[in-house]
Amino acid sequence: MTSTSGAVLFDIDGTLVDSNYVHVDAWSRAFADAGVTVPSWRIHRCIGMDGDKLLESLVGSSDSAAALEAKDLHTSYYQQAIARLQILPGARELLQRIDDAGLTVVLATSAPENELAHLRDLLDVEDIVSVVTSSEDADVAKPSPEIVDVALQRAGVEARGAVMIGDSVWDMKASRRVGVAGIGVRCGGVPDAELRAAGAEAVYEDPADLVEHLTDSPIARLTAV
Numbered sequence: 592m593t594s595t596s597g598a599v600l601f602d603i604d605g606t607l608v609d610s611n612y613v614h615v616d617a618w619s620r621a622f623a624d625a626g627v628t629v630p631s632w633r634i635h636r637c638i639g640m641d642g643d644k645l646l647e648s649l650v651g652s653s654d655s656a657a658a659l660e661a662k663d664l665h666t667s668y669y670q671q672a673i674a675r676l677q678i679l680p681g682a683r684e685l686l687q688r689i690d691d692a693g694l695t696v697v698l699a700t701s702a703p704e705n706e707l708a709h710l711r712d713l714l715d716v717e718d719i720v721s722v723v724t725s726s727e728d729a730d731v732a733k734p735s736p737e738i739v740d741v742a743l744q745r746a747g748v749e750a751r752g753a754v755m756i757g758d759s760v761w762d763m764k765a766s767r768r769v770g771v772a773g774i775g776v777r778c779g780g781v782p783d784a785e786l787r788a789a790g791a792e793a794v795y796e797d798p799a800d801l802v803e804h805l806t807d808s809p810i811a812r813l814t815a816v
Contacts, residue, residue: 597813598695598722598746600739600771602757603710604639604702605779607682607798610710611638611758612780613672614665621664622650625657635780639759641701641735642726666703673709679778681799683716688802690719692814697722699742699755701729722746734764739771754810756801763789772809776801 605611615634622629629649637645642662643653652658690696696719700707703726711717722745729737743753755766758779766773767790775786778797786794792809795801801808 596693596695596748597752597754598697598743598748599689599810599813600697600699600742600746600753600755600766601686602639602755602759602762603698603700603707603714605758606756606762606776607679607686608710608713609677609679609778611635613675614638614669617665617668617672618661620668621661624664625661627657627661639757639761639779669706676709676713678713679797679799681797681802682714685798685802686714686716686719688805689810694810694813695721695746695748697724697742697746699724699738701726701738734761734768736765736768739765739769743769743771752813754813760785760789763791766790772812774801774809
């Protein structure tokens with residue numbers, strides 16, 4: 592059944608939670624300890640991408656001994672640094688405004704379940720989140736649109752009745768492939784030009800900036816906000 596209201600799909604890492612550079616640091620340490628040299632700027636450009644694709648892009652393979660070791664080390668180092676994560680400005684208020692407008696709030700992430708559990712605890716908005724996805728819901732994560740498709744199905748909305756908010760080009764590419772309007776935020780470290788080239792219809796500084804401009808954002812097409 593298709594919902595009569597719209598839905599707003601949210602990426603979490605770098606969009607609602609300031610975690611991208613924690614991931615960069617964890618990957619950088621992991622690659623170094625696995626004996627692979629990868630510049631941090633290249634790691635940052637792959638954050639938000641499917642994990643196997645990230646490894647293929649950065650070390651040429653997702654199943655080599657070095658890649659597998661780096662993947663395990665990244666998980667360990669990220670967990671050690673998890674206390675450093677902070678909610679981005681305006682994140683909770685944005686989610687609340689979307690819910691108050693009668694729109695379905697969807698956390699459309701492909702984060703692993705163990706990471707997602709902490710992110711959800713940090714956000715502390717379980718009462719207004721209707722749908723959540725994780726890495727277990729898609730064989731291939733962004734930029735594949737599979738996770739976005741799953742989110743739409745669970746929310747009961749068509750692509751034209753949804754908007755995707757994300758910080759990476761992978762978020763924008765995934766949403767564009769299924770016809771969902773994309774809104775970019777700069778707080779993940781990706782510049783406007785790249786977000787727009789990947790399909791972002793509008794770009795804002797962070798969730799707080801989007802809250803300030805909600806009534807003239809693409810979200811306003813879904814309902815009166």
